[in-house]
Amino acid sequence: MAEPVIQTKGLTKAYGHGEKRTLALENLDLTIQPGEIFGYLGPNGAGKTTTIRLLLDFIRPDAGSATIFGQDVRTSSVELHKQIGYLPGELNLWKNQRADRIVSYFGNVRGMQDTRYAQELAERLKLDMTKRVRDYSTGNKRKLGIVLALMHKPRLLILDEPTSGLDPLMQQTFNQLMHEVRADGRTVFLSSHVLSEVQAICDRVAILRDGRLRAVESIEKLTHVDFRWVTINFRDAIPAGMGTELEKLDGTSHFSQNGKSVRLQLTGDFDPVIRAIGGGYVTDLRVQEPTLEEIFLAFYGNGSAAAMQQEA
Structure with missing residues (x-):
């Protein structure tokens, strides 16, 4: 070398x-x-x-x-x-x-x-x-x-x-x-x-x-970390109880719901998520890798988020 x-x-x-x-x-x-x-x-x-x-x-x-x-x-x-x-x-x-x-x-x-x-x-x-x-x-x-x-x-x-x-x-x-x-x-x-x-x-x-x-x-x-952001858009209103079911899945976190759209952070396999949304008509499903900033905050924990926003 x-x-x-x-x-x-x-x-x-x-x-x-x-x-x-x-x-x-x-x-x-x-x-x-x-x-x-x-x-x-x-x-x-x-x-x-x-x-x-x-x-x-x-x-x-x-x-x-x-x-x-x-x-x-x-x-x-x-x-x-x-x-x-x-x-x-x-x-x-x-x-x-x-x-x-x-x-x-x-x-x-x-x-x-x-x-x-x-x-x-x-x-x-x-x-x-x-x-x-x-x-x-x-x-x-x-x-x-x-x-x-x-x-x-x-x-x-x-x-x-x-x-x-x-x-x-x-x-x-x-x-x-x-x-x-x-x-x-x-x-x-x-x-x-x-x-x-x-x-x-x-x-x-x-x-x-x-x-x-x-x-x-x-x-x-x-x-190449073990989590990604998943956004699911439904044709109609989100079926009753689906949001709660998605939020409670193992490997999901940072769940948010807005109209006909659901966003969550997923660690692990997609299969539980796919099964949970089986009753809804999905018009779009997007998967995003985390940004380096999100990875950076993952190293330091939530306490660093405010510091990074102030110092950047």
């Missing part, structure tokens, strides 16, 4: 001292392989940005270690940064400078002789680089950050909430860019609380909450 691009062992970080000490990350063991888009998923405050800052040696851990391309992130940070494209969650650039001059400056720092790829990225993202940063909207500032992170075609991209502020069309363009990076054999480490984004482009996802790693799974496996 190829050497991991990112590997952490027991990575731990706390802020503050004494009674005010807060554990931001605890015993993180994570392995990311070459050529994958890895989603780092969790609500704000889960520890995602702390992890990224530790990987980039912006802050130091209290315990544990991390390597990128087999090199210690602390002792080899200068060399590693040359191979990384980084987009922070909050991008602070020179407000009075034009974007094209900022791109030129970054190109010179990186020893790039040709910035045509940066121009191509700007065109695809519909970013006018003749404007000053202060005149940009939040979304356009994000686009500039994406250009700066991708322009030197780094071996590893570390992106913190990359699509924040982008409209849906630009999110699709971003997704295509990430697929192209993967096709080149390069690696993406992407933190997000936008569940649909992670579901659309990632190969694997880690679920983080309160500084602790809850799960690491492939998107395919994570979304």
